[in-house]
Amino acid sequence: MATARGRIDKRQAILDGAFTVFARQGYAQACVQEIANEAGVAKPTVYNHLTDKATLFRHAMQAAARSVLEQRLAALQPLTEPGPDLRAGLEEVGARLIRLHADDRSCALRRLLYAEITHFPDILGLVVESGPQRLSQALADRLARLTLAGRLNATDPDQAAEHFLALLIGPLETRSQMGTRQIGDAELDEIARAAVRTFLHAFGAEGVSGRHPAG
Amino acid sequence: MATARGRIDKRQAILDGAFTVFARQGYAQACVQEIANEAGVAKPTVYNHLTDKATLFRHAMQAAARSVLEQRLAALQPLTEPGPDLRAGLEEVGARLIRLHADDRSCALRRLLYAEITHFPDILGLVVESGPQRLSQALADRLARLTLAGRLNATDPDQAAEHFLALLIGPLETRSQMGTRQIGDAELDEIARAAVRTFLHAFGAEGVSGRHPAG
Amino acid sequence: MATARGRIDKRQAILDGAFTVFARQGYAQACVQEIANEAGVAKPTVYNHLTDKATLFRHAMQAAARSVLEQRLAALQPLTEPGPDLRAGLEEVGARLIRLHADDRSCALRRLLYAEITHFPDILGLVVESGPQRLSQALADRLARLTLAGRLNATDPDQAAEHFLALLIGPLETRSQMGTRQIGDAELDEIARAAVRTFLHAFGAEGVSGRHPAG
Amino acid sequence: MATARGRIDKRQAILDGAFTVFARQGYAQACVQEIANEAGVAKPTVYNHLTDKATLFRHAMQAAARSVLEQRLAALQPLTEPGPDLRAGLEEVGARLIRLHADDRSCALRRLLYAEITHFPDILGLVVESGPQRLSQALADRLARLTLAGRLNATDPDQAAEHFLALLIGPLETRSQMGTRQIGDAELDEIARAAVRTFLHAFGAEGVSGRHPAG
DNA sequence: GATGAATGAGAGTTCATTCAT
DNA sequence: TATGAATGAACTCTCATTCAT
Numbered sequence: 026m027a028t029a030r031g032r033i034d035k036r037q038a039i040l041d042g043a044f045t046v047f048a049r050q051g052y053a054q055a056c057v058q059e060i061a062n063e064a065g066v067a068k069p070t071v072y073n074h075l076t077d078k079a080t081l082f083r084h085a086m087q088a089a090a091r092s093v094l095e096q097r098l099a100a101l102q103p104l105t106e107p108g109p110d111l112r113a114g115l116e117e118v119g120a121r122l123i124r125l126h127a128d129d130r131s132c133a134l135r136r137l138l139y140a141e142i143t144h145f146p147d148i149l150g151l152v153v154e155s156g157p158q159r160l161s162q163a164l165a166d167r168l169a170r171l172t173l174a175g176r177l178n179a180t181d182p183d184q185a186a187e188h189f190l191a192l193l194i195g196p197l198e199t200r201s202q203m204g205t206r207q208i209g210d211a212e213l214d215e216i217a218r219a220a221v222r223t224f225l226h227a228f229g230a231e232g233v234s235g236r237h238p239a240g
Numbered sequence: 241m242a243t244a245r246g247r248i249d250k251r252q253a254i255l256d257g258a259f260t261v262f263a264r265q266g267y268a269q270a271c272v273q274e275i276a277n278e279a280g281v282a283k284p285t286v287y288n289h290l291t292d293k294a295t296l297f298r299h300a301m302q303a304a305a306r307s308v309l310e311q312r313l314a315a316l317q318p319l320t321e322p323g324p325d326l327r328a329g330l331e332e333v334g335a336r337l338i339r340l341h342a343d344d345r346s347c348a349l350r351r352l353l354y355a356e357i358t359h360f361p362d363i364l365g366l367v368v369e370s371g372p373q374r375l376s377q378a379l380a381d382r383l384a385r386l387t388l389a390g391r392l393n394a395t396d397p398d399q400a401a402e403h404f405l406a407l408l409i410g411p412l413e414t415r416s417q418m419g420t421r422q423i424g425d426a427e428l429d430e431i432a433r434a435a436v437r438t439f440l441h442a443f444g445a446e447g448v449s450g451r452h453p454a455g
Numbered sequence: 456m457a458t459a460r461g462r463i464d465k466r467q468a469i470l471d472g473a474f475t476v477f478a479r480q481g482y483a484q485a486c487v488q489e490i491a492n493e494a495g496v497a498k499p500t501v502y503n504h505l506t507d508k509a510t511l512f513r514h515a516m517q518a519a520a521r522s523v524l525e526q527r528l529a530a531l532q533p534l535t536e537p538g539p540d541l542r543a544g545l546e547e548v549g550a551r552l553i554r555l556h557a558d559d560r561s562c563a564l565r566r567l568l569y570a571e572i573t574h575f576p577d578i579l580g581l582v583v584e585s586g587p588q589r590l591s592q593a594l595a596d597r598l599a600r601l602t603l604a605g606r607l608n609a610t611d612p613d614q615a616a617e618h619f620l621a622l623l624i625g626p627l628e629t630r631s632q633m634g635t636r637q638i639g640d641a642e643l644d645e646i647a648r649a650a651v652r653t654f655l656h657a658f659g660a661e662g663v664s665g666r667h668p669a670g
Numbered sequence: 671m672a673t674a675r676g677r678i679d680k681r682q683a684i685l686d687g688a689f690t691v692f693a694r695q696g697y698a699q700a701c702v703q704e705i706a707n708e709a710g711v712a713k714p715t716v717y718n719h720l721t722d723k724a725t726l727f728r729h730a731m732q733a734a735a736r737s738v739l740e741q742r743l744a745a746l747q748p749l750t751e752p753g754p755d756l757r758a759g760l761e762e763v764g765a766r767l768i769r770l771h772a773d774d775r776s777c778a779l780r781r782l783l784y785a786e787i788t789h790f791p792d793i794l795g796l797v798v799e800s801g802p803q804r805l806s807q808a809l810a811d812r813l814a815r816l817t818l819a820g821r822l823n824a825t826d827p828d829q830a831a832e833h834f835l836a837l838l839i840g841p842l843e844t845r846s847q848m849g850t851r852q853i854g855d856a857e858l859d860e861i862a863r864a865a866v867r868t869f870l871h872a873f874g875a876e877g878v879s880g881r882h883p884a885g
Numbered sequence: 886g887a888t889g890a891a892t893g894a895g896a897g898t899t900c901a902t903t904c905a906t
Numbered sequence: 907t908a909t910g911a912a913t914g915a916a917c918t919c920t921c922a923t924t925c926a927t
Contacts, residue, residue: 035908051355053268056900067909069903078901140266140355142418149417157414184411188438191410196402199372202364203357223403227441250890271917282892287919465911481785483698486896497913499899508897570696570785572848579847587844617841618868625836626829629802632794633787653833656872680887701921712888714924723922 036074038064043085048133052082052141082141083148089134090152096125097160104167111176111229112221119193119217126194127213132204161186168228179228188227192220251289253279258286258300263348267297267356297356298363304349305367311340312375319382326391326444327436334408334432341409342428347419376401383443394443403442407435466504468494473501473515478563482512482571512571513578519564520582526555527590534597541606541659542651545619549647553623557643562634591616598658609658618657622650681719683709688730693778697727697786727786728793734779735797741770742805749812756821756874757866764838764862771839772858777849806831813873824873833872837865 042064046055057078061068075081100121107114125131138152165186171177179185196216201208257279261270272293276283290296315336322329340346353367380401386392394400411431416423472494476485487508491498505511530551537544555561568582595616601607609615626646631638687709691700702723706713720726745766752759770776783797810831816822824830841861846853 049358051266051268051359053266054359057902058900068901069910070908072902073907136354136357139351139418142351142420143264144266144269146420149420153417161414184434187411187414188407188434190414191406192403195406195410196399199376199402199405202368203354205357205361205364219399219403223438223442227438272919273917283918284893284920285891288890293918479788481696481698481789483696484789487898488896498897499914500912502898503911503913566784566787569781569848572781572850573694574696574699576850579850583847591844614841614864617844618837618864620844621836621840622833625840626832629806629832629835632798633784635787635791635794649829649833653868653872657868702923703921713922714889715887717923718886 035064035066035070039066039071039074039081040085040088043081044089044133047082047085047137048130052137052144057081079145083145083151086134086137086145086148087151087155089130090155093125093131093134094155094159097122098163100125101160101163101167104164104171107171107176111171112225115189115221115224116214116217119189119220120214122190123193123197123213123217126197127201127204127208136204157190161190164189176230177228178230185224185228189220189224192223193217196220250279250281250285254281254286254289254296255300255303258290258296259304259345259348262297262300262352263345267352267359272296294360298360298366301349301352301360301363302366302370304345305370308340308346308349309370309374312337313378315340316375316378316382319379319386322386322391326386327440330404330436330439331429331432334404334435335429337405338408338412338428338432341412342416342419342423351419372405376405379404391445392443393445400439400443404435404439407438408432411435465494465496465500469496469501469504469511470515470518473505473511474519474560474563477512477515477567478560482567482574487511509575513575513581516564516567516575516578517581519560520586523555523561523564524586524589527552528593530555531590531593531597534594534601537601537606541601542655545651545654546644546647549619549623549650550644552620553627553643553647556624556627557631557634557638566634587620591620594619606660607658608660615654615658619650619654622653623647626650680709680711680715684711684716684719684726685730685733688726689734689778692727692730692782693775697782697789702726724790728790728796731779731782731790731793732796732800734775735800738770738776738779739800739804742767743808745770746805746808746812749809749816752816752821756816757870760834760866760869761859761862764834764865765859767835768838768842768858768862771842772846772849772853781849802835806835809834821875822873823875830869830873834865834869837868838862841865 039060042062043055043060046060046063049055050059057071058068060081061071064071071081075084101118103114103117103121134152138148142149161183165182168177168179168185168189169182172179172182177185193216196219197208197213198204200206200212200216254275257277258270258275261275261278264270265274272286273283275296276286279286286296290299316333318329318332318336349367353363357364376398380397383392383394383400383404384397387394387397392400408431411434412423412428413419415421415427415431469490472492473485473490476490476493479485480489487501488498490511491501494501501511505514531548533544533547533551564582568578572579591613595612598607598609598615598619599612602609602612607615623646626649627638627643628634630636630642630646684705687707688700688705691705691708694700695704702716703713705726706716709716716726720729746763748759748762748766779797783793787794806828810827813822813824813830813834814827817824817827822830838861841864842853842858843849845851845857845861
């Protein structure tokens with residue numbers, strides 16, 4: 026059992042090392058030797074566990090995607106049992122999501138996905154399934170509940186969720202220059218607030234919404 | 241003169257071929273020989289004109305970015321002299337932008353940018369400058385005019401532009417699975433319409449806006 | 456142990472092959488593939504053992520220089536316990552040294568050294584240290600002993616050694632046209648005899664020396 | 671005629687540039703483009719004048735060899751009409767020769783010769799003919815005259831010349847580490863004096879010679 | 886005659902992958 | 907199982923050489 030444990034640990038170490046190196050270098054530029062070093066094992070050991078550079082990549086991506094998704098889903102928590110101030114709840118969720126999106130690991134995953142989507146079309150399946158789509162669905166669920174409860178006016182909850190996320194992520198991407206620049210907390214919060222403001226204009230129940238402030 | 245012309249043509253052919261191959265293969269996987277073939281010249285000719293694989297990449301990216309930007313700016317045309325139906329104008333612009341964004345060339349540019357941003361941080365300068373930022377500014381200009389004319393209510397035109405673009409691009413990216421899936425014209429138009437709807441709720445002048453339809 | 460042995464053998468084979476090929480082609484014209492062939496290994500194996508073409512060259516030169524020096528030092532043997540006929544002893548040493556100097560390996564080493572001294576200034580250190588300087592010193596030691604024993608008159612043994620070697624090597628170089636032409640044994644011996652003759656005129660103790668023969 | 675003049679000048683410029691570059695880089699590492707730059711002409715012009723890289727090398731070497739030989743022959747001047755102090759005359763000649771031998775151009779020529787003698791065996795003919803052999807002969811001529819005049823005792827003038835040159839050049843080569851280290855004037859003169867001392871012991875007429883000083 | 890441009894051939898180096906231990 | 911060593915296949919880049927002007 027100690028052995029089996031050790032084996033599993035080693036596999037995990039390899040996957041972690043692989044993601045780290047792929048994130049740093051990109052798929053093609055990453056070399057297996059470097060991954061082996063990062064994981065603290067010998068090169069053939071990598072092959073013993075994961076056959077191929079390609080297989081290695083797929084598994085590393087999937088693992089990373091899973092862990093990223095988990096965090097994001099958890100970030101929706103405040104909408105599950107929303108307090109009396111809906112706007113505050115949405116802003117809280119926005120702030121969390123935006124921070125996760127700007128996280129290094131998350132950026133790297135996105136970059137790799139964009140980069141290698143042509144060479145590994147199948148990865149999209151592995152990742153998207155546990156990626157934005159699932160997040161959007163989960164959010165749509167929450168918005169539907171809120172609409173039923175009369176606290177929102179999202180007749181098409183899927184679209185509402187889509188727009189909510191777009192209003193968060195879009196500006197973030199632009200301002201962070203694709204994850205290149207770090208953004209201060211204040212600016213992150215402002216992005217989230219603005220997103221919620223626009224969102225509520227469109228999807229807020231009567232009492233909640235309000236015009237954009239005059240200045 | 242014929243010679244100079246020939247030289248310029250050849251350079252252009254190389255840059256075009258380079259972008260094509262880079263788009264197909266990614267930076268590292270692309271090999272200069274293939275680029276040379278694509279451009280119809282011998283390998284050393286590529287080096288005569290562009291020194292380096294890296295230099296080649298930079299120039300190809302810049303050229304592509306320029307041509308993409310031009311198209312996008314042109315797509316804002318309908319907002320320059322907007323007709324009586326503002327919503328229709330916005331939808332027209334949205335539909336154009338979304339199609340340009342979904343265009344193969346544009347997707348490839350974005351993919352490459354994401355993919356290589358860590359290895360070529362300087363490219364961001366070349367591309368962003370003639371990229372989303374400029375588009376956002378131009379759009380903000382139009383929105384400001386419309387606000388002054390009393391046809392919109394975008395007190396912060398920069399943010400309004402940011403949100404308008406986000407509402408277009410975000411859903412597109414999700415649905416097209418990062419440019420992987422082709423999307424039909426009907427769906428594209430629907431995305432644009434939905435974006436405009438949400439946008440006008442938040443930034444429309446009183447008369448123009450309207451609640452989301454009941455279903 | 457068999458493995459370690461095999462590894463060492465392979466390294467030695469590479470160094471030998473390298474020297475052979477460098478000697479035949481010169482540094483720049485030698486190609487690593489040819490060296491690999493000569494050593495009976497694959498090209499990357501060469502790189503596994505010796506990093507670089509340059510490193511390969513340095514090590515091959517050093518190894519060759521060491522083996523050449525060893526032979527030369529051994530050639531001084533007759534002066535360690537000189538028999539009654541000093542002239543004969545010197546001629547014997549001269550004859551040996553001159554043959555070693557005319558040896559293919561030795562010539563090649565010299566040629567390569569001259570050829571690449573500008574590109575590899577550091578090699579001089581590796582080689583000279585185990586090269587002419589050391590030989591000259593060892594010879595000077597012997598001459599000093601002989602002087603103390605009253606059988607020579609070399610008040611400045613360093614210079615005496617220098618001149619002895621010069622009188623051997625200089626004419627050899629001229630006659631062999633820089634190692635290009637083979638020289639017969641008779642001529643080699645004659646060169647050695649002449650060198651000893653001149654040497655003893657200058658540094659012989661009274662009884663030993665003698666004027667050059669009249670014809 | 672101006673044109674013909676210009677043509678000749680250009681050819682000379684190319685040959686000079688070629689030697690400079692070959693001296694700096696070695697034959698294989700030198701590239702024709704660099705030679706063209708050095709000569710201030712375009713690459714094809716080099717080919718127009720000298721067909722080949724190899725031809726270029728041969729001609730450049732020959733030209734350099736000729737100019738070096740001329741200087742050396744001129745250095746024998748003091749022995750043509752020797753003053754009353756023969757030792758002084760020999761030392762003067764020695765000092766001159768040694769300086770010429772240590773000259774950059776001369777060292778480069780020697781280096782290139784050694785380096786490429788295997789690839790260009792024919793160059794030896796071009797160069798040796800106008801090289802050490804001719805110098806040795808010219809010197810032997812002078813020594814023969816001096817012997818006839820009773821001022822020397824060189825029964826075999828060829829060998830005497832050979833030894834004289836060897837005693838000069840050998841120590842120089844050792845000390846300068848094959849032309850790598852610069853040597854001060856004082857040391858150069860000392861080398862020449864020592865060479866003459868040994869030489870005169872062996873080949874001096876009775877009155878001139880003298881034992882090496884006691885210390 | 887002189888040159889800018891183009892090319893065919895080839896070299897060093899790297900890397901994913903496989904044996905043998 | 908884990909590893910040191912070896913290799914086949916590529917890839918970037920350089921260079922001598924030749925056209926067309």
